[in-house]
Amino acid sequence: MSRPPDRPLRWGFLGSVPYREAVERQEELRRQIRLEAAPDSLLLLEHPHVYTLGRSASRRDVLTPSAELAGRGVAIEECDRGGQVTYHGPGQLVGYPVLDLNPDRRDVRRYVRDLQAVLVETLARLGVAAEGRMEQPLIGVWAEGRKIGSIGVHLSRWITTHGFALNVTTDLDYFRGIVPCGLERVEMTSVERETGRRHEPAAVAALCAEVFARVFERRPVRLDPLAAGRLGVRPPGALPRPASREAAWAGRS
Numbered sequence: 001m002s003r004p005p006d007r008p009l010r011w012g013f014l015g016s017v018p019y020r021e022a023v024e025r026q027e028e029l030r031r032q033i034r035l036e037a038a039p040d041s042l043l044l045l046e047h048p049h050v051y052t053l054g055r056s057a058s059r060r061d062v063l064t065p066s067a068e069l070a071g072r073g074v075a076i077e078e079c080d081r082g083g084q085v086t087y088h089g090p091g092q093l094v095g096y097p098v099l100d101l102n103p104d105r106r107d108v109r110r111y112v113r114d115l116q117a118v119l120v121e122t123l124a125r126l127g128v129a130a131e132g133r134m135e136q137p138l139i140g141v142w143a144e145g146r147k148i149g150s151i152g153v154h155l156s157r158w159i160t161t162h163g164f165a166l167n168v169t170t171d172l173d174y175f176r177g178i179v180p181c182g183l184e185r186v187e188m189t190s191v192e193r194e195t196g197r198r199h200e201p202a203a204v205a206a207l208c209a210e211v212f213a214r215v216f217e218r219r220p221v222r223l224d225p226l227a228a229g230r231l232g233v234r235p236p237g238a239l240p241r242p243a244s245r246e247a248a249w250a251g252r253s
Contacts, residue, residue: 009099009218011042012228013205019050019077019088022096025232026161029098032232033159039221041231042212043096044205047088049074051178054083054152061085064177074174081162083139083152084182091169091190093201095208098232099216101158109134112151115164116141118215119149122166122208128194137182141166146189147180166208167191169198 017025022045032038051062051074062069062076062085069076088094095118101111116132119141123130130143141149150165167190175188192198206222213220223231 005213005217005219007218008039008221009042009209009213009216010039010221010223010231011044011209011212012223012225012231013202014043014045014228014231015202015225016048016090017045019047019052019075022047022094023077023079023161026096026098028232030156030159030161033098033100034157040097040099040218042209043098043231044209045094045096046090046092046201047094049087049089049174051076051085051087052081053078053085054081056082056182057084058182061179061182062177063179069177074177079162081152081154083150084137084180085178086150086152086165086180087174087178088165089170089174091167091171091192091201093166093168093204093208094164095166095212096163097160097212097216099160101155101160105216106158108153108155111155111160112139112153114215115151115153116149118208118212119151119164119166121211121215122204123148123191125207125211126191126195126199126204127197128191140181143189143194146187146194147183148189148191148194150181166204168201168204 029038029041120130120132128143130141130148132141140147140151148167152162154161169192170190172188180186209220
């Protein structure tokens with residue numbers, strides 16, 4: 001009989017969180033994990049409308065003029081994840097694992113494949129047959145040739161930030177304002193489009209966390225909404241963030 005995992009994974013669904021705030025929470029969690037002051041964590045949330053530009057992004061791939069974006073309430077944010085331009089917004093489940101891959105999972109490609117496995121199994125339970133692709137520039141999760149899940153990660157001393165985005169009930173028209181992942185002819189899709197059924201992101205988050213904990217061999221610890229909302233908040237008297245060598249790995253769109 002296999003031994004249950006004893007390494008905890010605290011997780012919570014945070015609701016809608018501005019993109020820059022979510023980045024700051026990840027950075028603080030990474031700092032705490034490096035100091036062994038916090039366990040591995042999985043932040044699950046939605047973002048207000050935002051286009052994010054990874055390290056390989058070109059502003060030319062944002063097709064909509066800035067004034068029009070401002071009128072539609074769409075922000076633009078640069079970030080240190082791998083990959084190019086993508087969209088986040090309501091109805092999309094975004095997952096930010098902040099994990100220490102030491103000592104036994106220090107393999108970037110394995111990490112990305114594991115993230116894909118989480119999304120593929122989550123989608124299967126929602127009635128969508130999907131597959132992960134590892135070849136550039138098609139990295140991500142696809143359903144019948146349409147892209148439904150995106151992956152873009154960052155690692156610093158083998159502690160992860162950024163992660164994945166799963167289109168649940170996403171308004172896909174927002175992808176028309178960019179060249180997603182640098183793929184001019186890519187067709188984006190969502191769980192709702194593939195199945196005709198709507199799912200609340202909070203419910204999909206609970207399912208995804210269950211699958212994630214199993215794939216990554218962690219013991220899930222669900223936080224109540226109030227505690228989840230405090231994930232990554234710097235405690236009083238926290239030490240300054242140490243310098244680190246950092247590496248990004250390209251996950252497209």
